[in-house]
Amino acid sequence: MLFKDYDPLKKKRLSILDEKGKIVNKELEPDIDKKTLLNMYKTMALGRIADTKALQYQRQGRMLTYAPNKGQEAAQVGAAAAMQEQDWFVPAFRELNAMLYRGVTLEQIYLYWYGNEWGSHFDEGVKVLPINIIIGSQINHASGVAYASKILKKNEVAVASIGDGGTSHGEFYEGLNFASSFDLPLVVMIQNNQYAISTPRKKATKAETLAQKAVAFGIPGMQVDGNDILAMYVAMKESIEYARSGKGPVLIEAYTYRLGPHTTSDDPTLYREDKEVEMWEKRDPMIRFKKYLIDKGYWSEKEDKALEAEQTKFVGETFKKVEQSGTEDLLDIFQYTYKEMTPQLKEQYETHKKFLEEGGK
Amino acid sequence: MAVVNLLTAINQALDQKLADDPSVVVYGEDAGYEGGVFRVTAGLQKKYGVDRVFDTPIAEAAITGNAVGMAINGLRPIAELQFDGFVFPGYTEIVTHMARYRNRTRGKHGLPIVVRFPVGGGIRALEHHSESIETLLGHIPGLKVVFPSTPYDAKGLMISAIEDPDPVIFMEPKRIYRSGKQEVPEEMYRIPIGKAKVVQEGSDITVVAWGAMMREAEKAIKLLENENISVELIDLRTINPIDEETIIESVKKTGRFLVVQEAVKTYGPGAELISLVNEKAFLYLEAAPTRVTGFDITVPLAKGEMFHFVQPERIADQIKKVARF
Numbered sequence: 167m168l169f170k171d172y173d174p175l176k177k178k179r180l181s182i183l184d185e186k187g188k189i190v191n192k193e194l195e196p197d198i199d200k201k202t203l204l205n206m207y208k209t210m211a212l213g214r215i216a217d218t219k220a221l222q223y224q225r226q227g228r229m230l231t232y233a234p235n236k237g238q239e240a241a242q243v244g245a246a247a248a249m250q251e252q253d254w255f256v257p258a259f260r261e262l263n264a265m266l267y268r269g270v271t272l273e274q275i276y277l278y279w280y281g282n283e284w285g286s287h288f289d290e291g292v293k294v295l296p297i298n299i300i301i302g303s304q305i306n307h308a309s310g311v312a313y314a315s316k317i318l319k320k321n322e323v324a325v326a327s328i329g330d331g332g333t334s335h336g337e338f339y340e341g342l343n344f345a346s347s348f349d350l351p352l353v354v355m356i357q358n359n360q361y362a363i364s365t366p367r368k369k370a371t372k373a374e375t376l377a378q379k380a381v382a383f384g385i386p387g388m389q390v391d392g393n394d395i396l397a398m399y400v401a402m403k404e405s406i407e408y409a410r411s412g413k414g415p416v417l418i419e420a421y422t423y424r425l426g427p428h429t430t431s432d433d434p435t436l437y438r439e440d441k442e443v444e445m446w447e448k449r450d451p452m453i454r455f456k457k458y459l460i461d462k463g464y465w466s467e468k469e470d471k472a473l474e475a476e477q478t479k480f481v482g483e484t485f486k487k488v489e490q491s492g493t494e495d496l497l498d499i500f501q502y503t504y505k506e507m508t509p510q511l512k513e514q515y516e517t518h519k520k521f522l523e524e525g526g527k
Numbered sequence: 528m529a530v531v532n533l534l535t536a537i538n539q540a541l542d543q544k545l546a547d548d549p550s551v552v553v554y555g556e557d558a559g560y561e562g563g564v565f566r567v568t569a570g571l572q573k574k575y576g577v578d579r580v581f582d583t584p585i586a587e588a589a590i591t592g593n594a595v596g597m598a599i600n601g602l603r604p605i606a607e608l609q610f611d612g613f614v615f616p617g618y619t620e621i622v623t624h625m626a627r628y629r630n631r632t633r634g635k636h637g638l639p640i641v642v643r644f645p646v647g648g649g650i651r652a653l654e655h656h657s658e659s660i661e662t663l664l665g666h667i668p669g670l671k672v673v674f675p676s677t678p679y680d681a682k683g684l685m686i687s688a689i690e691d692p693d694p695v696i697f698m699e700p701k702r703i704y705r706s707g708k709q710e711v712p713e714e715m716y717r718i719p720i721g722k723a724k725v726v727q728e729g730s731d732i733t734v735v736a737w738g739a740m741m742r743e744a745e746k747a748i749k750l751l752e753n754e755n756i757s758v759e760l761i762d763l764r765t766i767n768p769i770d771e772e773t774i775i776e777s778v779k780k781t782g783r784f785l786v787v788q789e790a791v792k793t794y795g796p797g798a799e800l801i802s803l804v805n806e807k808a809f810l811y812l813e814a815a816p817t818r819v820t821g822f823d824i825t826v827p828l829a830k831g832e833m834f835h836f837v838q839p840e841r842i843a844d845q846i847k848k849v850a851r852f
């Protein structure tokens with residue numbers, strides 16, 4: 167039983183695939199079919215390119231603030247791949263790869279960071295909630311989703327994501343405590359990328375690991391190598407099934423690293439050393455997963471090159487579409503505050519429309 | 528005299544009060560080592576040490592709630608919240624405790640606290656990074672609410688806020704943090720809280736604004752250069768308490784009144800100011816007092832932000848309507 171072996175008080179971290187792409191925990195290697203494995207890899211690869219390009223676009227003044235995901239691909243895709251179709255993903259904000267894997271389109275994601283409200287409108291059937299900026303509050307939303315699933319007997323698990331910094335927030339505790347007291351089908355994944363903007367994880371709490379916080383909720387918890395996609399998949403799979411079986415929530419700490427800045431407005435050289443970044447670059451989740459796939463005979467450098475070219479083109483075309491969408495129109499801005507505009511709002515809309523039509527700015 | 532921007536002026540005020548008074552502490556998410564996301568507190572930790580200038584976990588209720596305890600026990604906390612939209616997780620402590628302690632303890636525990644944060648739109652930011660929430664704080668008895676528009680005022684008001692015996696909410700118009708510099712004296716000086724400023728004298732209409740809206744009002748007045756309307760422009764500077772005297776005196780002179788606010792319309796500060804004018808200068812009015820405001824909508828993300836904005840053209844249009852009524 168994983169939860170027993172990796173009891174958070176035992177100071178162990180689950181890992182299966184090491185930095186060289188070798189299996190170090192043979193009995194835990196998951197049996198994932200080739201198609202799924204490749205889908206996981208391709209999502210990570212797309213995420214990496216989309217991320218790099220988003221940063222470039224932002225530097226060119228074509229994109230707004232953007233929160234990069236580089237380095238966290240395995241944690242995100244490992245978690246998403248372990249979910250079943252009917253499950254819900256409830257994100258924080260640094261979730262590009264998990265969102266892509268769960269069916270949110272790159273166009274929608276880019277629209278969001280482009281500053282257009284339609285970027286939070288996902289296609290029918292995509293069970294992903296919009297990006298949540300207010301730190302920690304998504305844990306309560308996810309717990310609520312799980313409550314509804316339980317009493318309506320929907321067999322859906324809610325998977326919520328939060329940063330290491332977010333675990334300082336009241337709602338992290340309130341939400342998990344609520345879910346644990348009702349045995350709700352909720353899995354919370356902490357993406358411990360070591361920093362909350364400039365504040366290192368060690369300054370945010372004295373707890374030795376964030377996984378340990380599970381103990382106080384009376385639920386299982388586990389620390390996992392977040393750059394090891396197989397370990398993430400296995401840990402999340404077990405947690406999600408545990409939650410689905412009615413035993414209550416689980417807390418997973420994905421131990422990972424944000425290779426880029428916090429957002430495009432941030433300068434990480436002010437608060438972290440190059441040496442540290444270089445060390446983590448060697449642990450790049452993409453490199454080790456690719457090696458694993460190549461060793462298995464599922465992938466080749468040649469295919470990788472072709473994929474990169476194809477995805478780069480796709481990302482460029484997607485962004486162009488987003489750019490061409492330009493700005494929203496006035497009605498769009500007014501009509502979603504309520505189901506129906508209130509009389510006051512309607513008057514404000516009409517007055518402003520007239521003002522603009524008559525040449526006002 | 529050095530010429531500095533609003534951000535630097537606030538940094539100077541914090542620096543000088545930290546030096547002047549050992550009970551002053553400055554803290555918030557990333558406010559210590561890095562100096563905050565806008566760098567308003569940059570350099571202070573290096574100068575005053577990690578006990579007096581420090582980073583906190585991301586937990587706004589802890590940030591505001593700890594200020595209450597610190598102030599009760601002898602400190603003068605200056606707490607930074609990262610953005611206007613993140614005031615709300617800390618709002619419960621501000622409203623249910625910070626604002627009430629003096630009254631609750633019949634004067635035994637007054638709380639000399641400053642809660643400061645960047646406010647308002649115009650920087651093409653994400654959700655929850657662009658709201659004007661002065662109404663929600665100005666409405667709470669027990670709080671003073673300050674909202675400067677210039678570097679000079681920001682420094683003088685910040686020093687007054689830190690020295691004030693009651694909790695002061697200090698709103699920093701982020702849109703003009705770095706734009707627009709002004710001569711600011713090196714030494715400490717104070718601008719009284721609750722005192723508005725007549726920025727431009729005029730005789731046809733009184734226009735009141737604050738924060739970033741002062742710049743927009745000034746642009747509007749420029750647009751009207753050839754219209755032969757003499758505008759008296761007042762910078763409110765403090766949302767609560769309101770400087771009634773300056774406003775009423777001005778309206779008695781001009782007979783016309785317009786409020787410019789970035790905040791959404793319904794129940795906003797404009798409503799309060801107009802009521803005040805009706806109560807105290809009704810017989811002097813020659814036109815219905817009115818307001819130009821943001822709309823009653825969720826502040827749009829960057830691609831729709833301009834629709835919510837109070838643009839100079841809208842202000843100018845309204846000034847004309849009221850002045851020519």
Ligand SMILES: Cc1ncc(C[n+]2csc(CCOP(=O)(O)OP(=O)(O)O)c2C)c(N)n1
Pocket residue numbers: 260299300301328329330331332333357359361362363424428556585587609613616
């Ligand atoms: C309630 C609230 N307070 C402050 C912020 C500003 N803020 C945005 S991201 C961030 C740090 C988040 O750190 P962490 O939870 O570790 O996630 P990461 O950014 O590292 O993915 C902060 C403080 C916010 N978004 N919400």
